[in-house]
Amino acid sequence: METLINYLLQFGNLNRQQIGLISSKAVIKEIKKDEYYHEAGKIPCEVIFLTDGIMRVCYYNNKGDELTKYFIDENNFLADINSYNQQIPSTEYVQAITDCKYIVLSRPVMRELSLTIIGWDEIIAKITAKGLSDKINRISPMMTEDATERYLNFLNNYPGLANRIPLSYLASYLGITPSSLSRIRKNIR
Template sequence: MKALINYLLQFGNLNPTQIDLVKSKVVFKEIKKDEYFQEAGRIPREIIFLIDGIMRICYYNNKGEEITKYFMQENRFLADINSYNQEIPSTEYIQAVTDCSYFVLSKNAMRELSMTIIEWDNIISKITAKGLADKVNKISPMMSEDGKERYLSFLEKFPNLANRIPLSYLASYLGITQSSLSRIRRNIR
């Protein structure tokens, strides 16, 4: 719980009563490796704060190929924010890459916090803006890099992730085949 509260406090002030209110609205959950937190076609009704583990956000392209958009690791909020806000079915899957534990804030809990804590919407807005900026900063540089450069950039930005996720997911994220990734890894050792 401390990690969640500390994360929120980076984006705004909450007094002890407000912190207790947030704590009362949060539900602890766990999910096993390879299980889905969210599936495409469903309207998301929860936001999670990942405490332990790695999740990936993926979708299927028009050829039926599974594409990994990005990975999310500990101490971050995670949601398909567009589908959540607009209450429309998601086009993405959120899957546990490892066993994960997380806190859940339901849509009703978020609404209650918004109506009770004056600063809440501002805090959430800042967190959302940071999340979107982080996503753009991860993806944009990759567009002009070849597979080897993308892999080396990934290792530089996420040194503790590479050994925790399956090669097939990493290759999909990097936009290369698994055999190309294996060759790149062999050549840089």
Template sequence: MVNLINYLLQFGQLNQQQIDLIKSKAKVIELKKEDYFSEAGKIARQVAFVDDGILRVCYYNNKGEEITRYFIDENNFAVDLNSFSYQIPSSEYVQAVTDCKLFVFSADALKDLSVTIIAWDSIINAITAKSLIEKVNRISPMLAEDAKARYISFLDKFPQLANRIPLSLLASYLGITQSSLSRIRKNIR
């Protein structure tokens, strides 16, 4: 739980009593590779902090093709924010790419933390803002780059993920076929 507390402390001050309360509200969940943390059509009712492993956010397009939107690795939170905040069915799946260890907070646990810890809401707002900025910065360049540039950009931004993600999922994220990704990888080695 050290990673979670250190992450939160980047965004605000917490005393030992508050840290102990946060620890008491977190539930440890272990997902096996390909297990789902949340599913499309269901309302997201919990938020996860990834302590170990990689999750991916994906959906099915109108042709029934599975599309990977992005990956969430260690020391990041995972939640379908729209579904969680507005209590509406999710349009996305959050699935384990690797075996994962998550610290999970229910909506009630987060409400309790908000009521009890004065700085909690500002910490969560800062984390949310950081995550949204990262999401925009991750998606915007993808729209203008060709496949090779997208792959090289991915390697530059996420070198620790490249060898931990199956090629089929990476190709889906990059918006190309797996055979195209294999050709690109072969040509840049």
């Protein structure tokens, strides 16, 4: 719970009573490697903060191929903001690619915190803005880079992730085949 509180404090001030309220309302859960946390077609009803492990967000294209959009690692929130806010079915799947532990803030809890904690909505707005900015910064460069540059930038930006993610998922994220990724890795060693 301490990691969640420390993360929230980066975006605003919370007093001891408010921290106690958040801690009392949040629920800690676990999910095993390869299990799906969320499936497309369902409406998200909670926001989670990943404390241990890695999850990936993926979808199926019109050919039925599974594509990895991005990875979420420790000390990050995970929510399909559009589906959550608009209460519409998500188009994405979220899968644990390692054993994971996370903290759940349900919709009713988020509403209660919004009504009880002055500045809560501002904290959440700042976290959401950071998440959207991170997503844009992650996707935009990949559109102009070749496969080797994308891989090297991934290693540079996420040095701790490459060895924890199956190559097939990493290749999917980079938009290349696993054999192409193997060749790239061999050539840069």
